[in-house]
Amino acid sequence: MNPKIINLPKILDKRGNLSFFEHSNQLPFAIARTYWIYDVPGGEIRGGHAFKEQQEFIIALSGSFDVILNNGKKDELFSLNRSYKGLYVPKMYWRSLENFSTNSLALIVSDKLYDATDYIRDFEQFKFLKN
Numbered sequence: 070m071n072p073k074i075i076n077l078p079k080i081l082d083k084r085g086n087l088s089f090f091e092h093s094n095q096l097p098f099a100i101a102r103t104y105w106i107y108d109v110p111g112g113e114i115r116g117g118h119a120f121k122e123q124q125e126f127i128i129a130l131s132g133s134f135d136v137i138l139n140n141g142k143k144d145e146l147f148s149l150n151r152s153y154k155g156l157y158v159p160k161m162y163w164r165s166l167e168n169f170s171t172n173s174l175a176l177i178v179s180d181k182l183y184d185a186t187d188y189i190r191d192f193e194q195f196k197f198l199k200n
């Protein structure tokens with residue numbers, strides 16, 4: 070599967086809107102882990118690595134940021150700025166999160182538990198393994 074923006078259901082209500090995702094209706098994998106990135110100082114970049122096996126789904130629950138994915142050949146930029154849209158990131162994509170707005174909140178769900186050995190932190194090694 071390729072990276073893609075997944076539109077989530079949006080239940081409009083005068084009392085406030087509600088969105089959700091569940092496996093396997095919106096999300097193509099079962100969730101093993103949830104984490105979030107917040108209080109990012111202006112100009113900082115998170116990520117800068119790829120995962121050998123884990124897949125992720127990234128949502129801007131609040132504010133906005135950009136996710137830059139590299140497939141070993143070229144970059145593709147996804148701007149996330151709605152709490153009812155998320156980005157599916159397959160395994161083996163180099164990913165960086167940057168351009169965080171003030172008070173932005175990035176929610177990330179993964180199909181794997183945290184595993185330091187699943188990270189590829191060297192871009193040249195990533196390109197070698199990918200191509």
Ligand code: TYD
Nearest residue numbers: 102103104106114115116117118182183184
């Ligand atoms: P890391 O994934 O390297 O952050 P980023 O790539 O977004 O800059 O994680 C930063 C630190 O947090 C690292 O020491 C590992 C730890 N960590 C966990 O313990 N559990 C997790 O689920 C995640 C994502 C990170």
